Amino acid sequence: MDKNIELSELRKLLRKNEFTGPTAGFAHGHTQANLVILPKDLAYDFLLFCHRNPKPCPLIEVTDVGSPVPRLTAPNSDLRYEVPKYFIYKKGELVREVNDIETYWRNDLVSFLIGCSFTFEFPLVENGLEIRHIAENRNVPMYITNIPCEPAGVFHGNLVVSMRPFSATDAIRAVQITSRFPSVHGAPIHIGNPEQIGIQNISKPDFGDPVTIKDGEVPVFWACGVTPQSVAMSSKPELMITHAPGHMFITDTKDSSYSIL
Known part of the structure; x- marks a missing residue:
């Protein structure tokens, strides 16, 4: 479409x-x-x-x-x-x-x-950054981490993150751009080694689809609104x-x- x-x-x-x-x-x-x-x-x-x-x-x-x-x-x-x-x-x-x-x-x-x-993806694209899941016509990859959310009443569970790969230079630019959008998750919560946040296999997301991570690129992780599903x-x-x-x-x-x- x-x-x-x-x-x-x-x-x-x-x-x-x-x-x-x-x-x-x-x-x-x-x-x-x-x-x-x-x-x-x-x-x-x-x-x-x-x-x-x-x-x-x-x-x-x-x-x-x-x-x-x-x-x-x-x-x-x-x-x-x-x-x-x-x-x-x-x-x-x-x-x-x-x-x-x-x-x-x-x-x-x-x-x-x-x-x-998804709200800050258009500003990323407008600044010349490729969004891999859009380029590959896939759903964004999302992962349940080992990072606990702050519980409230009956609700508790671990943080879910979305991932977009960038070169080191583009990753810095992505941090700058997305920091302007705190109401839609803002800056990344982690860059680099996925195992540090409990992701054992980057090619097997818990939600969404895997995307290509090219040589020289690093995975960049943002807090994700799918977290309530992990909490559920x-x-x-x-x-x-x-x-x-x-x-x-x-x-x-x-x-x-x-x-x-």
């Missing part, structure tokens, strides 16, 4: 389940978001978890109870239909992958939109609905609004 498609047209395809792939590279200029949906009785604990772990879980919006409409960032959208693929977790187990969540929606659900590193597996909440990794909700908000420079 042409990645230059207008957001309004992309949303029409999403509602008809005619676009179900990763969203990296789509809707240039629009902020992409991770999605977590929980019952109201777990919402405060998760809100506190996000507050205590702002690198992997930078909050963009929290919806009203029972409302699937993110009225601040996409008031004409519906979170039940406009994510390409959803994961349904029950008591920590991934039980279904679906293209809409109409049959799972309840009036006690609260939705959390969390900043996504550890904490085993009654119900957690998320986006499938790499299959994001795209807001009306422009990327530039999250830049601090």
